[in-house]
Amino acid sequence: MTVMTDDERYAAIRARDTRFDGMFFTCVRSTGIFCRPSCPARTPQRGGVEFVPSAAAALAGGYRACKRCGPTAPPGSPDDDPQGSLSGRALRLIDAGALDEEGTVPSLARRLAVSERTLHRALIAATGAGALAHARLRRARRARELVVGSQLPLARIAHAAGFGSERQFHETFTEVFGHAPSVVRERIRGSRAPDGESVSSVPAADDVAVVMARLAVRRPFDGPGLAAWFAHRAVPGVEDVTGLLWTRAVQLPHGPGVVQVDLGADGALPVTMRLTDLRDHAAAIALVRRLLDLDADPVGIDAGLASALPALAPLLTARPGVRLPGTPSLAEALLWAITGQQITTAQAREQIGRATDLLAAALPEPLHLAGVHRAPVDPAAAAAAAPQWFRGPRARRETLVSAVPAIAEDEQGLPLAGSIDELRERLLALRGIGPWTADYVLLRGVRAVDVAPVRDVALLGAARDLGLADDHAALRRTLEAASPWRSYAAAHLWQHQATQRAAARTRGRDSTR
Template identity: 40%
Template sequence: MPSFEQCYRAVESRDPRFDGWIYIAVASTGIYCRPSCPATTPKRQNARFFPTAAAAQDAGFRACRRCRPDAVPGSPDWDLRADVAARAMRLVDDGLVEREGVAGLAARLGYTTRHLGRLLSAELGAGPLALARARRAHTARLLLETTDLPITDVAFAAGFGSVRQFNDTIRAVFAATPGDVRRAGRRQEPTNGAVTLRLPYRPPYDAEAGWRYLADRLVPGLEELDGATYRRAVRLHHGTGVLSLTPADGYVRCELHLEDLRDLGPAAARCRRLLHLDADPAGITDALGEDPLIGPLVRARPGLRVPGSVDAFETAVRAVVGQQVSVAAARTVVGRMVATYAEPLPHPVGTLTHSFPAPGALAEAGTLPMPTARTRTVTALAGAVAGGDLDLAPGADRAEVEAGLLALPGVGPWTAAYVALRGLGDPDAFPGTDLGIRRSLVSLGVPDRPAEIAAVADRWRPLRSYAAQHLWTAAPPLTRTASGATRPDASTEGRAA
């Protein structure tokens, strides 16, 4: 947490850049807000600051109905950090506590429940139950405002164990009954059974670059682009779903067609990770914009994000398939894999017919439409994930994932770094052997030697992923691989593998 004075100045300035980083609560009213709330700045003696909405709620404060602090973009801190608290937050957002309880969260992170509770309370101001409770309240509000589901169904879809627990939580968090929340919200009618959400972000946001990245890599049957709307199928914890994303002013419009509404929260979190909506562009520009080498690139495109993924396993497979081949060829191969090994959608939407194959299905595949060596890599990767030897969940330890990937046949440093960058959202992954990055650096006057490139990239820590994205975007035109980067040098990647 910043100091009290820094927090108070942020509130006085009403700067929306601090929304999601800190929350202010007012002791005299019992309400907590985002820093940019247009309400009057409280007296110093009444101001309380918290690192999370859950911490404010756990301290007995209610969400402001004017600024709706529970609906701000997520804290970039959880995106940047790789420690236990940040990993726990990502797993809570993915609904792990609802599925496996606090004991499951602790086991996934390698701690006892008591020690994890102490750690999260010290770091985030709230324990795992309070964090999960805040997430359930947020999901419930979305369902109340955007669907006509009966309130009882909303309670269980949001992850509550009983209607009484649901009612008590909504009253405590929003100072209103569930019916009041539904009537007061700007409710939108569902479209063809879809739940419609607004996913806010911190401007600026270069949606054109993000959508171009997605459009270049569409896999038939799995993804489609309909005008400005990107649509794809996805496997979730309780069933499949179809995500539809359309950029708008200040937010992305998200429509979710879900088999099971319990997947709503995790599905929305995956959309945010795919589009990197929780990034802090002002902070990134401050950190990299003055660099003498890439500073001009960063300042020219301050809204450029690092595209992520809805499924790190899918990203890893597509990275392997895309090694040494063109985008078109890799799309064709992945499309055949999807059609052959994935479960069909129960209700196809548009041209979408299948989700991506499950790890178990690819692990047992006898042959795949690619060279034998690459088939061996994909089946080994799928087997490691299916068997639990390789964890690619949102809260996975990034160092352990890298070590696990490098232990697989056919995976070298470039592939491991790329999976960390796109699949795990690692802000400091840098595939320095990538040909596009090297060509871009050469055009900026950096010698094409590994030691020179590594030395230059070191000064961009811990934000090398953003530097890589700017270098890729500025690279001279080349044939690009399906994994999203220009084709890596064959000899370098081959020796590394």
């Protein structure tokens, strides 16, 4: 990826170009404020600004967040690193709360199997700030979301946002945003944070919290493509897609929850979360962002694919901003991948549905939303019980029984503690797991952006239709040209094949009339 010069960055902020939001931040020396490139405020003089790679670096440098453009919110932050670098894995752990309350930087380094010094060097090199600065930023952002849009007591917000004490919450909040939490709440009561993520919250029955937010996303965004993908795999009672309204039960650190997102909305995406524990609101937002691939750079990805594979141009034009549909865990992706080998998606969904009927727990009634009323089946439990629900070859059933629990056992650390290459080797070392399964699991389970499942029949069918390749060997060579965005090339080809099959079914129905 080409590194921008400061002159190019300044040109971007003069144009208020939203495509660069999250790629860098502008620090204005005279005001002590930092902004997104698209900030609507008057453009400062060239000599009066400096540029940093992350919001945490700006905070560490003594700058406060701009109130107009909300630069502490996503999308597109370089903090998100689906390639699996040390800094990216560390930031995802921090985002999940590894440094909240009792967490420490040494304990984080141990989880990543590196020294504290190595961790610090990696974060500074990638983002310009250390682990504690990133943790403070994330806690402050979570707190502001609840301060702005809820009437929850500030003491409860401090705990939910991950602060060790209410005093720490007030001090950090005031330093980052320039005013105390109570002042900010009073000034913008009833309004939403500009150009970022906003939240409102009201209590539901039985201590279930209903939290509404707006998730920032880089445009273009192929919401219909995601809706179609999830609808085709939705297990009844666990997931529902009505039009472009997607609802799913999820398991969060402190209990189950249900999330609902309007994938067809303009601007930021409205999301409703029903949570058994308010502390999970940040984890729920982070999970939804990952499931919907909201931190992708669609302009850069589509431009790269168009240049590398001109034959994809019609697909890129028809569906700009295609995203990678995720799963909550690597183990769940593996469960689906093994179950779905050599059968249709509908048949795989039916099999997972039987496992869910057998093992899944009902959700508390206050969590029910849009027909979603039960928790997703635990992948390890489903695999262990495979003889009771799986209908397929014995060898594949044995792979389910052995492979999925092995991944689930170290799931908490595995997706974050290993690079993509290391994870792939870990998967391939499991009995019954081949290259196609490993790549598919990485694409969906950890949002690996540069893998393409080899020997995939649907991919080859789409490639033949577009004149890209006639056999699997040629397809492999063709997709190598799409690196580092092979996963997105695969997503376009899958969508094209699904569209072609749907059109063929329609023609078949019409011919029988």
